[in-house]
Amino acid sequence: MSRVVLIDSGGSNIGSVRYALQRLGVDAPLTRDAETIRAAERVILPGVGAAAPAMARLREAGLVDLVRSLRQPLLGVCVGMQILFEHSEEGDVECLGLLRGAVRKLPAGPGVRIPHMGWNRLRHAGDEPLLEGIRDGAHAYFVHSYGVADSPDAIATCGHGQPFVSMARRGSVAGAQFHPERSASVGARLLENFIR
Amino acid sequence: MLSRRLIPCLDVRDGRVVKGVRFRDHVDMGSIEELALRYRDEGADELVFYDITASPDGRDVDVAWVERVARLIDIPFCVAGGIRSVDTARRVLHAGADKVSVNSPALERPELVDELAAAFGVQCVVVGIDSLRDEDGEWRVRQYTGNPDKTRSLPRRTLDWVDEVQGRGAGEIVLNCMGSDGVRTGYDIEQLAAVRRRCSVPLVASGGAGAREHFAEVFRRADVDAALAASVFHSGQVPIPQLKDFLAGEGIEVRRDA
Numbered sequence: 001m002s003r004v005v006l007i008d009s010g011g012s013n014i015g016s017v018r019y020a021l022q023r024l025g026v027d028a029p030l031t032r033d034a035e036t037i038r039a040a041e042r043v044i045l046p047g048v049g050a051a052a053p054a055m056a057r058l059r060e061a062g063l064v065d066l067v068r069s070l071r072q073p074l075l076g077v078c079v080g081m082q083i084l085f086e087h088s089e090e091g092d093v094e095c096l097g098l099l100r101g102a103v104r105k106l107p108a109g110p111g112v113r114i115p116h117m118g119w120n121r122l123r124h125a126g127d128e129p130l131l132e133g134i135r136d137g138a139h140a141y142f143v144h145s146y147g148v149a150d151s152p153d154a155i156a157t158c159g160h161g162q163p164f165v166s167m168a169r170r171g172s173v174a175g176a177q178f179h180p181e182r183s184a185s186v187g188a189r190l191l192e193n194f195i196r
Numbered sequence: 197m198l199s200r201r202l203i204p205c206l207d208v209r210d211g212r213v214v215k216g217v218r219f220r221d222h223v224d225m226g227s228i229e230e231l232a233l234r235y236r237d238e239g240a241d242e243l244v245f246y247d248i249t250a251s252p253d254g255r256d257v258d259v260a261w262v263e264r265v266a267r268l269i270d271i272p273f274c275v276a277g278g279i280r281s282v283d284t285a286r287r288v289l290h291a292g293a294d295k296v297s298v299n300s301p302a303l304e305r306p307e308l309v310d311e312l313a314a315a316f317g318v319q320c321v322v323v324g325i326d327s328l329r330d331e332d333g334e335w336r337v338r339q340y341t342g343n344p345d346k347t348r349s350l351p352r353r354t355l356d357w358v359d360e361v362q363g364r365g366a367g368e369i370v371l372n373c374m375g376s377d378g379v380r381t382g383y384d385i386e387q388l389a390a391v392r393r394r395c396s397v398p399l400v401a402s403g404g405a406g407a408r409e410h411f412a413e414v415f416r417r418a419d420v421d422a423a424l425a426a427s428v429f430h431s432g433q434v435p436i437p438q439l440k441d442f443l444a445g446e447g448i449e450v451r452r453d454a
Contacts, residue, residue: 016292019267049317108396111419115319115367117398118421119199119241119451139199139451141272143294143319160198182272182294184236186453 004028004195005040009047010057017046020181024192032061041072042195047079052091054079068096073172075194081175090146098173101151112161115145120158122166128155130193138186140178199451200415201241201422202436204429206231207248211261215430228261229268236269238436247277248342256284259291266292274322282315299324300339313365323366327354328374335387358394369395372402380406388418400424408439412446
């Protein structure tokens with residue numbers, strides 16, 4: 001049994017999360033196998049690309065209901081986080097509905113460029129074990145054009161013109177809009193908090 | 197608030213990092229892994245690896261080193277040079293690169309930008325533009341600048357190309373101002389500011405950095421999102437930690453918690 005597994009949702013640089021876990025000494029297989037996923041202690045749903053194709057790939061692999069029914073801690077990353085919410089405007093697609101809120105296009109404005117690309121500050125929205133050891137205002141690496149403006153499940157926010165949810169958690173389901181695998185020590189600490 | 201990014205650019209030839217003087221006489225700088233780690237530890241926000249052998253020779257990028265870098269470092273990196281198809285881009289991204297950058301191949305066949313954006317999303321697609329002011333005062337793009345013998349001037353105006361690639365799906369633009377490249381007298385503020393006014397995606401300044409003041413100037417006056425440099429970082433003339441302290445002191449938002 002693998003302690004941590006990565007759901008193979010097909011995105012382009014999906015291997016990076018796996019390498020980040022290897023740097024922490026954890027070998028997490030990339031899998032679409034329902035039994036392997038169900039048996040794991042921790043499940044990560046990575047994702048690069050767009051919400052609609054990510055949902056379509058989960059559906060083709062027969063994994064939608066499985067992901068919805070997981071009891072062990074689940075962490076979605078970037079688009080993997082977005083599809084944990086109820087709906088995404090990107091491709092007008094119904095998502096997994098495990099986190100409360102909807103994904104919309106980030107508004108551009110004077111000096112606010114889309115995609116939101118680069119290092120931005122995480123603002124804690126309360127006490128949260130996943131954020132242990134991560135300073136309020138620490139920088140994480142973001143690259144995305146869509147996001148969740150507000151959610152009762154937000155545990156950290158961020159600002160790019162408007163505020164948006166940078167991390168969310170509801171029970172055992174959590175998500176990070178930034179890329180922990182590319183967020184230097186801050187990202188490594190988040191992954192460590194999740195897998196320990 | 198989004199930080200301004202500092203991006204060292206590493207030229208890669210045959211699996212090693214090299215330094216060239218005006219694209220010639222390359223000197224070995226060390227292994228790719230060693231330099232990638234060094235810059236990561238110094239607080240570089242991102243790295244660009246430019247495969248200088250791939251594009252002029254029509255060769256594909258060797259992805260073995262891309263995967264080694266992806267395993268090693270925990271900051272984003274982009275691979276440039278030799279990417280002329282969705283298939284090659286896919287191999288580079290699957291090896292672990294966060295973005296691919298296209299330049300001459302996009303000028304040969306602009307549809308490449310649309311294809312890359314459709315396949316991987318705009319956030320993976322960087323368009324590099326080499327630009328020089330002509331005698332009539334217009335900035336125009338140059339092609340095949342990796343090899344001085346093959347470099348061509350094109351009739352295409354830089355500002356028109358900036359508009360076009362954004363429409364086709366560029367998620368970021370790197371503007372290399374060739375007139376200031378390698379001379380270390382500062383970024384080409386006038387040109388970068390003109391491109392900034394046309395550019396609603398992130399814009400990266402390239403060419404001309406020689407002192408820490410040049411970085412403050414390009415962020416403040418041209419409002420670019422990131423500044424790319426090679427020789428001032430490689431030589432240690434402008435160490436990244438001190439540069440970030442200086443920029444923060446100037447009121448410019450930078451990431452200092454590496």
